[in-house]
Amino acid sequence: MKIVVDAMGGDHAPAVVVDGAIQAARALETEIVLVGQQAAVEAELRKHDTAGLPITVVHASQVVEMDEHPAAAVKAKKDSSMVVGMDLVRHGEADAFVTAGNSGGALAAALFRLGRVRGIQRPALSTVFPSQTPQGHCFFLDVGANADCKPEYLLQFAIMGAVYAERILGVPRPRVAIVSNGEEVGKGNQLVQETVPLLQASGLNFVGNAEGKDIPWGIADVIVTDGFTGNVIVKLSEGVAKFITDTLKTEITSRTLSKIGAMLAKPAFDMIKRRLDYREYGGAPLLGVDGVVIVAHGRSDAYAVKNAILVAARTVENGVLEAIRRGIAPSESDAAD
């Protein structure tokens, strides 16, 4: 197996990406290809002991920046690490691509260079969301690839999400829900109301509507929504979590017994931070494109990059792409275009 890593992607690239890639190479039996500006990447590599590790570098002169318009940047920068990296997967020279760069850019580059799985109408960006399921999280998509969706897209997101939850997150027959503004049957905007019958008829383990308040409480293993709502949900959760923990910390440390209180409360805050930490999951797949692409958080540190590479390796090993191809095949689903 060979995994391509976008050395230039993320807020702290290339330093933390190279560091994370080295950690992953030590943990895995797999080859890692760092794509990016060769001099910069090699300078980072020299800071570590990489003797005997299966790491190579492929040069790409350009970088898709975090704040660039994704599609335009990818079109203009044919020698960017994102495009060059995707091409390695496209040409069969590697099995997966991992990036902590511009997620819209990853989507555009994947569509542009890899294309969609046959039958998939739209790919989806996913994430692993903390939730009180037995496994401690739920798989959530779309979180931003498609601001406007059709019912058929959401059905396909559910099929792909269930495959991923089963094969990578280890959830047998995952429970699937759809985000709605009420748990009762019949609640929802037009999109939800038209999608529910498709999910009911899909053969998936569809458990109904998920209200906003239910999402953290383990109501389902896979939750689907359109990319607009999904993006708002993921970012709002971040905002609310930060608001509450910051306010609590300020309050605890501002009181008389502040030092003791802060000391006693610190392990709890550390725990909640870990619990909500995207770094543990490393990254989440871009599902529906014809190749394994894992997108990590732009703020990723070396530990998160390492975990994203491990996720990529598991995704390849467990045949997620093939399972999606089969799950979406016209003979098994009416949803293919």
Next chain:
Amino acid sequence: MKIVVDAMGGDHAPAVVVDGAIQAARALETEIVLVGQQAAVEAELRKHDTAGLPITVVHASQVVEMDEHPAAAVKAKKDSSMVVGMDLVRHGEADAFVTAGNSGGALAAALFRLGRVRGIQRPALSTVFPSQTPQGHCFFLDVGANADCKPEYLLQFAIMGAVYAERILGVPRPRVAIVSNGEEVGKGNQLVQETVPLLQASGLNFVGNAEGKDIPWGIADVIVTDGFTGNVIVKLSEGVAKFITDTLKTEITSRTLSKIGAMLAKPAFDMIKRRLDYREYGGAPLLGVDGVVIVAHGRSDAYAVKNAILVAARTVENGVLEAIRRGIAPSESDAAD
């Protein structure tokens, strides 16, 4: 001034509603009319010392239950406290209606008995959302009246929200934002992209897109969105807040120095609970219907009911309804139908 209170609305009606109404009557110079099943309401009144308080009871034999289908229940139950209460406002016998009952029912009853303000295409349910603005919160709508919206509806929500924020929340020239999946201009689903130019041309103090993560951090005084997204946002915030505080509490009390830790942390948790507490605001208006209607949380206790009645009184005193009528008048806005 006379305020009608739905004595049968809410999870703990009529007991807490009657209690809250008595507290409001003590605090205000205004008459309160309790609408509901006379025997039950009078039994609650007898538990308190109401001597000299301007409280009267109007009988209504039926109740719109919390879990009933709103429009169907309101149509079927013409002698429900909600319909009878709205009719008092409709006939000019009272100035405002307050309910902690089924919010969809309140919307249906208001549309059915009061109708819309001339020029308003859709009314909106609103809420006061904790946020780091100078005033400690932002005004947020629609939170569920309209699952599917058109750009013109959102423009009108913004106009009505700005009037309310200025007159009731005391924010001069309130900053208005729209929920989107990215703060950059051009981000958004089709609805957002079509609404932004209307907001830019509106004369409102439009400050752009609000990402989910920005909502608690004071980015704007008034934030508009469609009722589907708004409902998900409000309920998700509740869910995430509960998830985090519960997890932290469990963690803090499960450790060795648990008792001391819990004791030291308690004031901080109490503070965050107050900070996030809908009870302080009491209720939020149903804007766009042709009358003052304040909807309180179904879980309201007496304190929340009292505050909702105070909000109703301020809304009447400050001429919110007249200001909305003027703000939306065809001569001043292209958005009227």
